[in-house]
Amino acid sequence: MPxxxxxxxxxxxxxxxxxxxxxxxxxxxxxxRVGVIDTDIQSPGIHVLFRLTEQELRRxxxxxxxxxxxxxxxxxxVTLRAIGNVEEDADRPRLFIIPSSLKTGEIARILREGxxxxxxxxxxxxxxxxxxxxxxFIDTHPGVNEETLLSIAVSDLLILIVRPxxxxxxxxAVAIExxxxxxxxxxxxxxNKVPSGIDSVALRSQVEAMYQAQVAxxxxxxxxxxxxxxxxxxxxxxxxxxxxxxxxxLARRIVAIDPAVTTIIPEQxxx
Amino acid sequence: MSPPATTADEVDLLIGRMKTAAAPVREILxxxxxxxxxxxxxxxxxxIPELAKADxxxxxxxxxxxxxxxxxxxxxxQLFTIQSISKPFVYGLAxxxxxxxxxxxxxGVEPTGEAFNSIVLDEKSNRPFNPMVNAGAIATADLVAxxxxxxxxxxxxAMFGAYCGRPMYIDNSVFMSERLTGHxxxxxxxxxxxxxxxxxxxxxxxxxYFQQCSVLVSCxxxxxxxxxxxxxxxxxxxxxxxxxxxxxxxLLSVMHSCGMYDYAGEWAFRVxxxxxxxxxxxxxxxxxxxxxxxxxxxxxxxxxxSVRGILACQELSERFGLHAFExxxxxxxxxxxxxxxxxx
Numbered sequence: 001m002p003x004x005x006x007x008x009x010x011x012x013x014x015x016x017x018x019x020x021x022x023x024x025x026x027x028x029x030x031x032x033r034v035g036v037i038d039t040d041i042q043s044p045g046i047h048v049l050f051r052l053t054e055q056e057l058r059r060x061x062x063x064x065x066x067x068x069x070x071x072x073x074x075x076x077x078v079t080l081r082a083i084g085n086v087e088e089d090a091d092r093p094r095l096f097i098i099p100s101s102l103k104t105g106e107i108a109r110i111l112r113e114g115x116x117x118x119x120x121x122x123x124x125x126x127x128x129x130x131x132x133x134x135x136x137f138i139d140t141h142p143g144v145n146e147e148t149l150l151s152i153a154v155s156d157l158l159i160l161i162v163r164p165x166x167x168x169x170x171x172x173a174v175a176i177e178x179x180x181x182x183x184x185x186x187x188x189x190x191x192n193k194v195p196s197g198i199d200s201v202a203l204r205s206q207v208e209a210m211y212q213a214q215v216a217x218x219x220x221x222x223x224x225x226x227x228x229x230x231x232x233x234x235x236x237x238x239x240x241x242x243x244x245x246x247x248x249x250l251a252r253r254i255v256a257i258d259p260a261v262t263t264i265i266p267e268q269x270x271x
Numbered sequence: 272m273s274p275p276a277t278t279a280d281e282v283d284l285l286i287g288r289m290k291t292a293a294a295p296v297r298e299i300l301x302x303x304x305x306x307x308x309x310x311x312x313x314x315x316x317x318x319i320p321e322l323a324k325a326d327x328x329x330x331x332x333x334x335x336x337x338x339x340x341x342x343x344x345x346x347x348x349q350l351f352t353i354q355s356i357s358k359p360f361v362y363g364l365a366x367x368x369x370x371x372x373x374x375x376x377x378x379g380v381e382p383t384g385e386a387f388n389s390i391v392l393d394e395k396s397n398r399p400f401n402p403m404v405n406a407g408a409i410a411t412a413d414l415v416a417x418x419x420x421x422x423x424x425x426x427x428x429a430m431f432g433a434y435c436g437r438p439m440y441i442d443n444s445v446f447m448s449e450r451l452t453g454h455x456x457x458x459x460x461x462x463x464x465x466x467x468x469x470x471x472x473x474x475x476x477x478x479x480y481f482q483q484c485s486v487l488v489s490c491x492x493x494x495x496x497x498x499x500x501x502x503x504x505x506x507x508x509x510x511x512x513x514x515x516x517x518x519x520x521x522l523l524s525v526m527h528s529c530g531m532y533d534y535a536g537e538w539a540f541r542v543x544x545x546x547x548x549x550x551x552x553x554x555x556x557x558x559x560x561x562x563x564x565x566x567x568x569x570x571x572x573x574x575x576x577s578v579r580g581i582l583a584c585q586e587l588s589e590r591f592g593l594h595a596f597e598x599x600x601x602x603x604x605x606x607x608x609x610x611x612x613x614x615x
Contacts, residue, residue, distance in 0.1 A: 118292040118343070125298050149285065153293035153611050181286045183611065 001066040002128045005254065006138040006155040008148060010171030013041070014161045015192045018225070020139045021049040022235045023159075025082050026251035026266060028093040030132040035075065035127055037061065037098040039120070041110050041153055044100035048230055050078045052099060058239040064123050065115040071123035073131045074098050082233055084269040096131055117150045124154060135254075144175060146165070153182045157254065159216075163193045166204060169210060188216035190250070195221045207225050217250050219243060236269040296608040299590075300332050300344040303583050310347070313570030316550040317446040321583035325351065325552060325569040330579055333494035333565040334429035340609055343491055350487040351567060352445045354549030355387060355403070357431075357483040358411070359461065359522045359530070360496070362402040364430045365414035366518045377414060377468070378407045380521075382529045382536065387575060390459055390607035397468055403529035403547070406459045412483060413469040420475045424482055432488055433513035434496040436506050439486055439599040446485035453481060454525020484549075490567035493555040523557055530531045534574045534581075542585050543594030558593050561606055 007020040018034060028034040038046040038061065048056060060073040075096040079086050082095050101107060128136055138151040151156055159177050162168040172189075179187060189207060194200065204215045222243045228234050235244045244266055302357040308330050317323035331346040365374050376398070383400045385391055392399055392406060399406035417423030431439045460477045463469045469476065488496075496513075500508045500522060504514040514522070525546040531538040538546065544564070552569035556579055564587065568579035587593060592600035 117289070121292050121297065122301060146285075146289070149289040150292055153289040178282075178286070181282075182289060245540060 002133050002136060003156045004124065004128075004136045004151075004154050005138055005157045005159060006148075006151040007159040007161060008140045008175055009142055009154065009161040010144075010175055012142045014142075014163055014168065015157045015219075015225075016142070016161050017046045017049060017139050018230060019159070019161055019190065019192065019219075020137050021046055021233055022247050023251050023254065024095060024135075024137045026235060026248055026257055027135055028079070028095040029266065030084055030251070030255050031092050031253070033094045033096075033132055035096045035098060035131055035133045035136045036139060037124070037136065038100045038139050039147045040139055041100045041147065042107060042141055044102060044107075045230070046139050047097060047099040047102070049233060050082060050097050051232070052075075052076055052078070052097065054102060057099050057102065060099050060106070061123070062101040062106045062110055065110065065119060070130075070264065071098065071126045075127070075131060081121060082236070082269065083096065084236075084267070092134075094131075096133075097193055098127065117146045120147055120150055121154055143171075144178060148175075149178060149182065152179050153183055155184055157185045157188065159188045159190060160213075161190045161192050162207070164191060164195075164198060169207070173211065175255050176213060187213050188250075188253075189213050190217045190219060191215060192219045193221040194218050216253060217246050218247050231259070235266045239266040239268050244260075252264060287340070290610055291342060293611040294340070294342060294609045295611070296334065296605065297344065298340050299605075299608060300334065300342060303586055304330065304332055306586075307579040308569075310579055310582065311570070313572050315569045316571055316575075318550075319445065319452055321442070321448055322352070322443045322551065326592050327570050328364045329491040329552075330568040331566065332490045332583055335491075335494035335498035335500055335507060335564050335565070336562045336606075336609060337507050337560065339498075339507040340589065341491065341494065341520060342609075345362045346567060347491045347565075350442075350489050351551040351553060351569070352442050352484065352549075353431075353486045353553065354484050354551045355492065355532075356407070356488075356547045356549040356551075356553050356555050357486060358403050358408040359526050359547050360409070360431065360434060361415065361427065361483055362411050362525065363514045363518055363522050364427065365402075365411050366521060367515055368416040369414055371518075371521065374411075374414060378402050378410050380525055380528070384533055384536065387532050388455055390455075390465065392463065392468065394466075396556075397466060399463065399468065401529045402525055403535075405456055406463060406606045409456060409460050409473075409477065409480050410463060410469050410519045412480040413473060415479060417475075420478065423475070423479055427479065427483055428486070430513065431488075431496075433506060433509075433511050434499050435488065435492040436494075436495060436509040436511070439488075441482055441485045442487050442551070443485075446481055449481040449484055450478065453477070456480065475596060488553065489566035490553060493553055493565030493567070494563045495565070497555045497557045497565060499563065500557045501559050501561055501563050523559065526557065533573075534576055538581075542588045543596055544588055545555075545595065546584065548576045548580065552576050552577045552580070554584060556584055559595075 009016045022035045063069045140148045329346045335341045402411045503516045522547040530547040544556040548554045554566045556564035566580040591605040
């Protein structure tokens with residue numbers, strides 16, 4: 001059965017979209033059909049990492065929520081640019097992005113009128129079926145709102161991203177409490193953008209004690225990531241970087257359930 | 272997107288809504304809805320022009336659980352007139368007003384196998400056969416208590432309001448044409464008056480009957496009404512009691528044996544879900560202890576039951592073992608699909 005993985009952070013700027021995009025690429029690389037849906041309708045962003053231009057974004061999640069199209073019509077196949085070296089008609093790996101609209105009017109309309117969250121779930125289920133996905137990553141809006149909660153409610157795995165920052169720590173406690181109420185089966189906490197010189201052992205035990213949840217990774221604050229400035233998929237540009245190693249280890253944990261997968265090897269892709 | 276929840280209750284409500292939106296039963300209902308949505312058989316009721324105006328493509332399925340989860344797929348908030356689905360509920364009101372024995376002495380509970388508007392009366396016991404045929408429903412409406420006609424109408428509407436958890440309204444144009452063209456029902460009423468089966472306020476009772484048939488509901492309302500009966504008479508959303516618990520089984524029994532017009536016997540045999548249909552295109556079904564099912568789809572078969580409604584109920588019953596007399600069932604359980612289940 002396909003798996004749904006939501007990534008969430010309490011505030012913006014945690015590196016949520018970057019982490020989601022990189023994990024999705026790495027998991028697809030392991031030979032899977034993977035989708036990434038941007039449910040951050042208010043401040044969409046994941047398309048940037050895949051360098052999707054406005055011309056390429058013909059349909060969006062917004063169009064689906066308004067009943068203008070089927071959800072799979074909003075999917076863009078980004079396999080070639082994100083994974084490279086894949087035969088054009090190969091079934092696996094495949095990577096699809098389902099963006100939210102970038103148009104100010106369409107963002108405003110969703111905020112003004114709202115939508116039926118059950119329809120969002122119908123769309124997620126349709127994506128899994130119609131694109132025959134093995135994994136669907138959901139990049140959620142920061143903070144707690146209906147689409148975030150719906151995403152958590154349908155997820156097999158929730159990835160919570162925090163920075164070593166008291167505001168992040170406190171806010172994330174709220175998300176964890178709600179996730180527990182929604183019976184999410186598995187939770188990973190990722191501490192991101194950790195500056196050098198921090199005692200990571202102490203940090204890990206502090207966070208684990210606070211949330212009663214396991215810290216799956218401590219990712220260093222990286223100059224290269226900052227310089228990359230969301231212009232590209234980091235693990236594609238820096239396949240040998242220590243941060244890439246950590247993300248590969250995380251991606252392995254996500255697909256660990258599948259015995260057929262032994263390795264995930266990032267490689268340089270120039271898009 | 273509603274504003275952030277503030278109190279613990281609101282959080283629980285929000286969490287509940289999200290769980291419902293994420294429940295796998297939605298996928299099942301969507302699948303069933305998609306399978307029958309293109310079925311274009313049947314004919315929209317046209318004995319009065321108001322009913323003929325219904326859009327034959329409309330199709331909604333709702334399931335409401337006894338603990339208040341509501342799953343809607345399709346046209347679930349479209350209002351239509353309740354028609355004959357009102358009958359078991361008004362029967363419940365009569366039972367509360369007079370008790371079982373008195374009501375039984377006025378209206379029997381024997382299936383007829385005849386069409387709903389047939390003029391057959393049980394002359395031996397001097398009663399109409401059951402409360403689901405028009406004669407029995409008119410005699411039942413005659414039993415609704417109240418000082419005067421307005422009070423009887425408002426008690427009837429309040430009763431429906433308790434089942435649906437909202438104020439109820441009557442479709443005035445349907446009511447006017449029911450009453451203008453209801454010669455057959457008037458004849459039945461007067462015939463019963465002639466036999467001493469009903470009181471001499473039969474004129475008012477006929478008006479009450481035309482009103483009860485013209486109450487506006489959605490298929491979501493029907494599911495909640497069904498869930499109220501499934502939960503022993505308490506509305507699962509408002510927690511308000513709509514009928515005393517001991518009477519619920521009598522409503523369900525007449526729905527089971529007489530609820531689907533002259534298809535009732537085969538329905539009880541094949542589907543086994545106590546149900547009532549109406550010529551407006553609605554069906555309410557009750558799975559006791561579990562949930563209510565509401566369906567709306569205007570095209571009717573030759574017996575007056577919603578074509579898509581029959582097919583959808585039949586599939587639900589067969590796939591999930593919902594037949595009342597199913598025992599030793601080991602297949603998939605619908606109740607298990609109301610909370611999010613996952614691949615892991």
